[in-house]
Amino acid sequence: MTKEEYQNSVELLNKYAHYYYVLDDPLTTDEVYDKLYHEVLAFEEEHPSDVLAMSPTQRVGGTPLDKFVKAGHPSRMWSLEDIFNAEELKKWLVKTGKLVDDLSFYCEPKFDGASLNLVYENGQLSQAITRGDGVVGEDVTQNAKTIQSVPLSIDHLGKIEIRGEVVIFKDEFEKINIERAKEGEAIFANPRNASAGSLRQLDSKITAKRNLVFLPYGIGENSLDETLLHKRMELVYSWGFREPPRRKTTAGFDAIETVYEQMKAERDSYAMMLDGMVIKVDQIEAQEEMGYTVKVPRWAVAYKFPAVEKITTLKEIILQVGRSGAVTPVAVVEPTPIEGVVVERASLHNFDEIDRKDIRIGDKVIILRSGDVIPKIVKVLIHERDGKQLPFTRPTLCPVCNSELLDEGALTKGQTRSCSARVVNAIIYFASKPCLNIDGLGDKIVEILYKEGLITNVIDLFSLELDQLLALDGFKEKKSQKLLDAIAGAKGCECWRFINGLGMEHIGEVASKSLCEHFGLGFDKATKEELIAIDGIGEEMANSVLEFIRVNSEDIKTLEAILQPAEPAQKEEAAENPFKAKTVVLTGSMSESRGKIKVMLEALGAKVSGSVSKKTDYVIYGEDAGSKYDKAVTLGVETITEEQMREMLI
Numbered sequence: 001m002t003k004e005e006y007q008n009s010v011e012l013l014n015k016y017a018h019y020y021y022v023l024d025d026p027l028t029t030d031e032v033y034d035k036l037y038h039e040v041l042a043f044e045e046e047h048p049s050d051v052l053a054m055s056p057t058q059r060v061g062g063t064p065l066d067k068f069v070k071a072g073h074p075s076r077m078w079s080l081e082d083i084f085n086a087e088e089l090k091k092w093l094v095k096t097g098k099l100v101d102d103l104s105f106y107c108e109p110k111f112d113g114a115s116l117n118l119v120y121e122n123g124q125l126s127q128a129i130t131r132g133d134g135v136v137g138e139d140v141t142q143n144a145k146t147i148q149s150v151p152l153s154i155d156h157l158g159k160i161e162i163r164g165e166v167v168i169f170k171d172e173f174e175k176i177n178i179e180r181a182k183e184g185e186a187i188f189a190n191p192r193n194a195s196a197g198s199l200r201q202l203d204s205k206i207t208a209k210r211n212l213v214f215l216p217y218g219i220g221e222n223s224l225d226e227t228l229l230h231k232r233m234e235l236v237y238s239w240g241f242r243e244p245p246r247r248k249t250t251a252g253f254d255a256i257e258t259v260y261e262q263m264k265a266e267r268d269s270y271a272m273m274l275d276g277m278v279i280k281v282d283q284i285e286a287q288e289e290m291g292y293t294v295k296v297p298r299w300a301v302a303y304k305f306p307a308v309e310k311i312t313t314l315k316e317i318i319l320q321v322g323r324s325g326a327v328t329p330v331a332v333v334e335p336t337p338i339e340g341v342v343v344e345r346a347s348l349h350n351f352d353e354i355d356r357k358d359i360r361i362g363d364k365v366i367i368l369r370s371g372d373v374i375p376k377i378v379k380v381l382i383h384e385r386d387g388k389q390l391p392f393t394r395p396t397l398c399p400v401c402n403s404e405l406l407d408e409g410a411l412t413k414g415q416t417r418s419c420s421a422r423v424v425n426a427i428i429y430f431a432s433k434p435c436l437n438i439d440g441l442g443d444k445i446v447e448i449l450y451k452e453g454l455i456t457n458v459i460d461l462f463s464l465e466l467d468q469l470l471a472l473d474g475f476k477e478k479k480s481q482k483l484l485d486a487i488a489g490a491k492g493c494e495c496w497r498f499i500n501g502l503g504m505e506h507i508g509e510v511a512s513k514s515l516c517e518h519f520g521l522g523f524d525k526a527t528k529e530e531l532i533a534i535d536g537i538g539e540e541m542a543n544s545v546l547e548f549i550r551v552n553s554e555d556i557k558t559l560e561a562i563l564q565p566a567e568p569a570q571k572e573e574a575a576e577n578p579f580k581a582k583t584v585v586l587t588g589s590m591s592e593s594r595g596k597i598k599v600m601l602e603a604l605g606a607k608v609s610g611s612v613s614k615k616t617d618y619v620i621y622g623e624d625a626g627s628k629y630d631k632a633v634t635l636g637v638e639t640i641t642e643e644q645m646r647e648m649l650i
């Protein structure tokens with residue numbers, strides 16, 4: 001690789017990363033990225049003096065620190081005044097209106113994470129400082145560089161501070177906690193604590209692993225000419241920072257209230273946690289005129305959303321038995337409404353977590369529920385104890401089959417494979433969405449079929465007969481036939497669904513797809529070496545596969561003969577067609593599931609993406625198309641109906 005090729009490769013890698021981490025619209029595969037990354041790394045090892053500061057290799061984290069060094073913010077980081085209802089918004093608007101006439105307001109989400117100030121000089125990230133007391137924070141530059149959505153360089157030479165919130169997306173938060181529970185580590189109470197804790201790691205290699213995301217919300221010291229905040233923020237986004245999921249510049253009580261209601265209604269569907277909407281005066285001159293109180297700007301306010309953390313009482317801890325035999329504790333709490341849903345149960349992960357948090361029956365606790373975040377106990381209010389709280393005793397026997405429980409690290413497991421809870425849960429899992437996706441075969445029905453002795457394993461599902469179902473309470477002809485059809489419909493399923501449905505420990509959807517891609521139905525003949533050679537499959541997973549096959553090879557063969565799963569087609573070059581090599585986005589409801597249309601388009605050589613960008617060639621829309629359609633129109637991306645798509649293929 002020549003120096004010039006190296007520079008071009010760094011630029012290309014940054015472009016790939018930008019599309020992946022900032023625009024959520026990958027341009028290539030992990031494989032292509034990794035190959036180029038390693039070539040860049042090899043060049044840098046040979047030519048250390050040529051390493052570019054913007055190279056993605058500079059994001060991996062460095063030597064652990066002993067402590068953080070304090071750092072002053074070039075200009076102060078302010079806090080925000082909170083308001084909680086429409087009445088208070090009205091008052092706030094009257095108050096600001098008295099200070100300056102004709103104001104318009106920039107509305108954006110209030111992200112729930114840890115604030116961070118990024119200082120750029122001569123286009124390079126020179127320092128990253130935590131908020132601290134707003135005047136002095138801690139220098140976390142090493143850590144900030146590991147955050148992929150923090151640009152290492154920007155297209156602006158003047159000194160500028162970009163302020164934003166470091167967050168952990170909800171799905172990532174759940175993943176980290178599952179991993180931590182498995183490793184016997186303490187669970188993070190909420191995504192905010194997880195991001196703050198990850199940002200303040202002395203070992204930046206740990207920060208690098210946490211998939212933190214930086215969401216910019218403001219600008220400190222700067223020499224920008226734009227006179228409107230929303231224009232300044234557009235500029236910031238154009239430098240490679242992530243855009244918020246919704247923003248609007250508007251004026252007047254009604255319009256602001258509408259944006260607030262929209263954001264509140266959408267909050268569960270956002271990847272990150274929000275705790276409100278921030279309203280800021282758009283005119284910079286007016287901001288300056290209005291100034292600050294001791295702590296907060298007079299030109300901005302946080303309009304909070306209803307809390308997702310509430311205080312309740314822990315009534316009981318019950319035990320759940322999973323399909324692997326793992327017994328997990330679940331908290332039963334005094335029913336508490338949180339954002340329209342009455343929370344009655346909260347996850348406790350494992351028994352160590354109960355000890356660690358010293359959770360006792362009768363305790364007052366803070367629970368969290370928000371969208372995709374599984375309700376959980378965030379904190380025990382120890383000071384509220386009145387002596388009546390009772391410690392919880394770990395079980396020694398399975399609550400369902402009474403067999404002895406063994407302590408297997410972070411998990412406590414029953415050893416009886418025929419334990420009815422295990423069997424029922426294994427069947428429920430087999431029928432679930434990421435496995436055979438059998439419509440109508442949910443928890444309740446599986447439980448009834450098992451209890452009535454009609455099924456004792458997944459194989460029995462396929463010999464169920466109409467008469468047997470009709471003999472059950474509440475099973476009418478139509479419903480029963482539908483269920484049998486759905487079960488029969490699982491035949492010919494994709495190979496990875498069959499593998500996933502087996503429920504091998506440590507093997508989820510991603511690993512099942514890898515196994516299917518590498519071995520097809522021959523996965524049960526793979527050796528340990530062959531398994532470990534697959535990216536993403538480690539020793540523990542390989543052992544689990546081998547052990548499962550050793551014990552269940554007969555059942556696997558029977559099930560395979562029944563299901564006749566479809567092996568992945570050899571990838572053939574698609575014939576010429578209008579969608580070949582095009583990037584398309586599907587939105588709205590269509591004549592068949594979008595999943596099916598996606599498969600069809602992919603077979604035609606199209607790349608089906610989840611989000612609209614300038615790179616999108618077509619947005620194909622059905623009924624009730626929403627924001628993706630609007631975005632396409634704004635960006636000038638061609639929009640076609642499902643019908644037009646089909647006509648283009650004739």
Ligand code: IVH
Nearest residue numbers: 078079080109110111115165217278297300
């Ligand atoms: S503006 C001068 N905008 O909330 C205004 N803050 O409660 C200062 N935050 O410390 C802050 N999202 O960490 C602003 N869109 C947003 C925000 C936001 C989250 C955090 C920020 C700040 C805290 C104040």
